[in-house]
Amino acid sequence: MLENEEKILVQTNVKDENLIEIRRKQIVSGAVKLFREKGFHRATTREIAKAAGFSIGTLYEYIRTKEDVLYLVCDNIYDQVIQRLSTISTSKGTLEELKLAIKQYFSLIDSMVDEFTIMYQETKSLPKDKQQYILQKELEMVSLFEKIIKNCVQSGELTISNQEIYLAANLLVVQGQAWAFRKWALQKHFTIEEYTEAQITMCLSGLLHYE
Amino acid sequence: MLENEEKILVQTNVKDENLIEIRRKQIVSGAVKLFREKGFHRATTREIAKAAGFSIGTLYEYIRTKEDVLYLVCDNIYDQVIQRLSTISTSKGTLEELKLAIKQYFSLIDSMVDEFTIMYQETKSLPKDKQQYILQKELEMVSLFEKIIKNCVQSGELTISNQEIYLAANLLVVQGQAWAFRKWALQKHFTIEEYTEAQITMCLSGLLHYE
DNA sequence: TTTAATTGACCGAACGCTCGCTCAATCCCA
């Protein structure tokens, strides 16, 4: 009897969590479109609900505050970023590995231009603690490139200082993001492939200059 | 008589314009502090007025809408940018000239970190036509660097394609701005001078790679 | 199998409050 009750409870919970998952996905994908069009502050909760496909009342069954929606969006982005970048190899210590990482990172950004733009423009609207969380993720991306470049130094393919490694890693992260927030200037002159190749050439020859 | 009236009118206008100038400066400098602390949307008009040193009623004597304040801030930034960059020589076609331009641009940004950060986070909150105006200014900065680099190519100090020139000019503009909007990550590791030097080295050797 | 009871996802009118903006009254100087 108790066992039965537990089973039912578990089943119900599983079902609930699935539903929550579905609803949150609806919220995120609706909100991304909206925030991209009018920004976080100009988008009303009613509009968010509508874009998600349900009513304002239902929206508030799945979030506590409007800021939660923004956090949901940002968090979701990094989920995808981490997932997509986790396949990058960071241990070979070859320039080829670095090139590949750059390519993957840049193509990731290209496929999520809207999301990155939102994050870049709206992170400051999050509560302080959530902001920290996002900056943390940001630093992890810098670290990823640092690690790869460091390995190149150790394997002798590059000869640069730690400071320069950090600068180069930051440069790569920023130039990747620039593809999102400066698309209006870059898209007219480059495809993402051209942009990537040019950045790789420029960055690598910059890194190689001490040899 | 008419002449007198005109004189008075002119005098009054001059006086008015002086006052307007003064008040607008007050508004801008107060708003910069406020926007930096809480962002454009969270800052209220009452707070803006207070920060400027007068009341809400007076504020609205000098602006029409809250958005005007943001525009005033952005416009003011580019006034200063243009003023400070107008001394940059763009005709010699030497790498030294390019280095100097980079140094001036980077030091300009360092002295206006708050203003640049605001502009990059809040431009999207401007009405569309004002946004265009800002993007225009942005493109002018890219053009400035393009011009300098192009001259280096013509004088034979560099050998790169037009597309690469455009990319490099964008890279420089962005990396300069990055000093403002990524200060939290960069300031710990570099002074502005170190950052500038490192960027110059990296960028120039990147540009030189074809030689 | 039929029927009554229970659930909880969903809804949207309503609430309290904030904030951009106005304007009648006041101040201050020439």
Add this chain to the structure above:
DNA sequence: TGGGATTGAGCGAGCGTTCGGTCAATTAAA
């Protein structure tokens, strides 16, 4: 004392958030 500059109480549209209620689906009882 006339007129521009300044004030801030006041307005009301619009916002985020709540909550009492509905109903289809599920469970329990008959």
